[in-house]
Amino acid sequence: MKLSQRIAIVDDERAVRSGLSNLLQSDGYLTCTFESAEAFLNDKNALFDVSLMIIDIKLKGMSGLDFYEEIKTYATPPPVIFISGHGDENMQRFAISLGAVAFLRKPIDIEVLLNHLQKAIRPEENT
Incomplete structure (x- = not known):
């Protein structure tokens, strides 16, 4: 199965x-953005075709870690990078x-982020 390369940013x-x-x-x-975990969870199409999620740990409302625990209950959760x-x-x-x-501290090192994305989304290219 080929992944879409769509990344959700929360x-x-x-x-x-x-x-x-x-x-x-x-x-x-391709990207889609959300200002909170709740905004993501309330969007029925949010997870459609998502290859990876970038989630801030400290969100208003539900924390990024609690949000991740919720996402992990889905049938096929996408990989997650925390920031x-x-x-x-x-x-x-x-x-x-x-x-x-991965867990990346802000300000984010762009090369490190792109490297993690490459490995997570296209693992066959890293073997």
Whole structure:
């Protein structure tokens, strides 16, 4: 099955959503953005054709970690990269232990992000 390369970005900061979306689109990815976990969960088509999710840990309303726990209950959850301006090594270890692909601190190193995306979305190209 070929993945769509569509990435969902969930962050309560408009500048982060917009910046990541523009960056990823310029690299050839399709994106959809959401300002909260609730906005994502209330959109019946949000998970349709999503290859990967980028989720901020600290969201207004439901936290990014709680949101991820909810997503993991779906039949085929997409891989997740967490981002945070407030994270520490313990949070990073916890996020990875939950099954996240990566945990990146803001400001995000773009090359590191793109490398994680490549590995998560196109694993056959990294073998």
